[in-house]
Amino acid sequence: MANFNIDAKQDMTYDAIVIGSGISGGWAAKELCEKGLKTLVLERGRLVEHVKDYPTMTLDPWDTELRGGLTPEQKARHPQGGRVGFIGEMNEHFHANDVENPYTEVKPFLWVRAHQMGGRSLLWGKQTYRWSDLDFEANAKDGHGVDWPIRYKDLAPWYTYVEKFAGISGEALGLPQLPDSHFLPPMELNCVEKHVKSRIEKDFPGRNMIIGRVAHLTEPINGRGKCQFRNRCDRGCPYGAYFSSNAVTLPAANATGNLTIRPFSIVQSIVYDEQTGKASGVRIIDAETNADIVYNAKIIFVNASTLSTTQILLNSTSNRFPNGLGNDSGELGHNLMDHTYRVGAMGKVEGFEDQYYKGRRPNGIYIPRYVNLQGGPQSDKFVRGFGYQGGGGRSNWGAGANEPDFGADFKDRMMKPGPWEFFITGFAECLPYHENKVYLNKDVLDKWGQPTLSIDAEWGANELALNEQIRIDAKEMLDRAGLKEVIDFDNKHEMGYGIHEMGTARMGRDPKTSVLNGFNQVHACKNVFVTDGACMTSSSCVNPSLTYMALTARAADHAVSELKKMNL
Template sequence: MMNLNIRGTAQHTYDAIVIGSGISGGWAAKELCEKGLRTLLLERGRQVEHIKDYTTATLHPWDFPHRLENTAQDAAADPVQSQAYDESSKHFYVRDAEHPYIQERPFNWIRGYQVGGRSLTWGRQCYRFSDLDFEANLKDGHGADWPLRYRDLAPWYDYVESFAGISGQAEGLPQLPDGVFLPPMELNCIEQHLRDQVREKYKDRLVTIARVANLTKGWNGRNPCQYRNLCHRGCPYGGYFSSNAATLPAAMATGNLTIRPFSIVTEIIYDSRTRRATGVRITDTETGEQHEFHARIIFLNASTIGTAAILLHSISPAFPQGLGNNHDLVGRHLMDHHIKVGAMGRFSGYPRQYYTGRRPAGIYVPRFRNVNEQTKRTDYVRGFGYQGYGERRAWNDTYTNAGFGSRFKEQVTSPGEWEVWLGGWGEILPYADNRITLDKTQRDKWNQPLVRISFGIKDNERTMRKDMRNSAEEMLHQAGFSQVTGFDYHYAGGECIHEMGTARMGHDPASSVLNRWNQIHDVPNVFITDGSCMTSSGSQNPSLTYMALTARACDYAVTALKQGTL
């Protein structure tokens, strides 16, 4: 299926090079190939073929030696990655010892180095940004102004949603624009109860079904979701969007794509005479050999931290601090979403109702703070949304209860009360001292400098967290839940796996790395459309915005090439 070019000669020339094969890199490859460009896709990890390499996708829990649990050895060997994987998905994550980095302040850098990247394991939640997000930096003075607005990105949201397949319910909220949706998944009875009660008790809040990249019907040659909720293992049905299931097959179908796995990009080559990048240098991770590849345009989509690291390591006389980094902005303004705070509660009603299948999506409460003058807070800026779910207590919630014999077995195997869990996803402001740098002495096995990460939340986020917990408790109380318990599990950076912002967009080269078309201000044939381009984080899951920005930038890049202006 794939055109593999693992042991190329020292120099190869293509029309375009894409670095990274995750969500944004896969989109770049698809768009460039479909527009007629011979494209080389470089991936530092191994090859993963759709279906064939989803080796655990159809296994049962009892087929695993430890019944899907991580072992003490896993926790010791992979203290960071084991927080994200289980026994069925471990092979889609890196080994911490093989890929070290330095935490100046706590930051869990979750990574999947393979063709498809983290598109194989992502949470699939897809929400549009609105002008509430695109105008926030300008209005409250935190961060650089976005160089675009919702109207600029809306048609590209339409475009990527129409291909990827996003199921969801239109709600008509200005702060969470509706999209091109497949039929929504259904709320269960307790979630519908919560939706009805919130609608009755609040004018500014809404409970809706999550908008997810899981297909509720066959779409673009892919099969509908089977409601197995095993997405993190890779889906042999193509029931959710991933590079492997969707964009890379489309790119490959053009005959224009070459994929080269096992290729660490060490630097982007810059020509000071033309003021353009001419190509990239790579290290083959299997042989240790160095190679160069050349192209007219380069899309850098190595993920937020990886992209910044490549830029910082791309040193030349014109850019002694790294490509595009003459204002010391590359690596700064690292953002995530702060999570692990909210509430849960029980409900004694609906004893005869249950649900079927394992729906791979929960519920969503869109942002309702600082949306307008009526919802404005004086103690913090920006806002948060809730993700959650409702379910009945099951055997794994009750097996530690006291008892024995037939009565105990009946208790454990009978559905318990309904529960709802609500967890907040909060915006983190773009702070200049939340950043990545390269260590000057320590290197990895491929002789690349180790990444240093310094990250933390500040008073704005801490104040917001109190509201996130209190508001969740209040909603559950208002909806008639009992045993309502708030929680705050003390978020550490990176735990949401939404890192972004290290090469942000902006109007001014003195305060941003990229322009409105995702070009490096000073190197216009290098485009960056992964999370590093984000100027603010919003409170929504960001991957859909990466997709839309990528499609938009590819269209601009190819048009400029054809017009001879790039």
């Protein structure tokens, strides 16, 4: 694929270094390479090449010994990440080893990591929604956190830019709180989802139910095939139908001839030059040999994922920055956010027994935020808001897994689909609390002798109030939609379950209260850019990855422009 910097004679100097190869790191690599910069991508994990390294992409459950379950040895590698319930035999190889990469939960926090080329872009849910000024103005309006240094108009053209290349399927609605994207044709709701949609939109004016907006191709583009509705995305997609760094941005970067990838590179710190007032390079530890190596570059993009990025910045100390690179404000490591999850309602839908659906659509429905909108219903119980994801379907032959039965009649019964069911679960915005923080733990070291992170964060009263409303509204909507045996639920959980960790190196207008400026540059070290989730100043209630993509493309454009002007 790309040039690999793994030989004894190594190039030590590049125009740009990108730390991390996940969603934002892949975009940084593509943009910098396409703009002519010789770019080194440092990846702490192994190489994963598109298609070649997707060993389970075509396997059926009966093709594996444990039918998707984990061996005791595999479970032992994921004592923390395994709590989320997403790790199985088919994707375990894409999840980081918690034992080799420990962290300390001062308060319970689930940190799901993926240490390989492509990072979590091989595992993400692919829900892609633009933020609006409702989100970018929220902090300034209600006084929580600091004001974003940008607004929707600053990011709108960059949303369009990344959407055209990534490929986003969805339906235009014209809602101010959920701006429309540049869409490929939407996936289709099934018959029960269409029925529930009509009931909710009739009985609850202002509430819309749409097919999810996702980074799945419904038409081939740029040599990538369209989604085959296999719903095996977290094994790697051989068609390149969903967006991942491995299938989309890294191949584009490689096509320029400017990309070099160095795997097994544990970034120890960013090297700061006291004379120039700039970062001069990145110090790594070779994960296989433990060699200490420094690579030099004019600009550095830190895209290791939210908490790993902040861990690197905190560990990058110097006379100028004794508490971590760019930490003049003392905000580095603070204001950690996530989305609440696992709260909602479910029930059965009568009728439609003569209908089914084709394939395994890797997407569900979405109900955009409808509370605390300008000119809409307001709540005095909480600030901000929430949206719902979910979907409808029929139980199938898997329903017989726990039945103590056998024989021809049992087999015939299992071939008949079960009743229709429908569920929704809410995602609520988390406020940026200063006390929700991470910091270096020098008493607990990782496999390579480096300080690990301690995570001290929990939901506040506002998030708990949002969750309560999510539960109440979910049950009311499903009851009014005519579902039977409706059950509301709140599967209480710690932060991290949403796997949307954000903040800890936030953007802001004032260097005294933030780490980054409006172009994602470290205020006091302008040639270092942070464009992954660490940069986020608030969390919205929609999935953040599309915003990371747009911020990264915008920052890369600015970086190259400033480099040409000799400002970096």
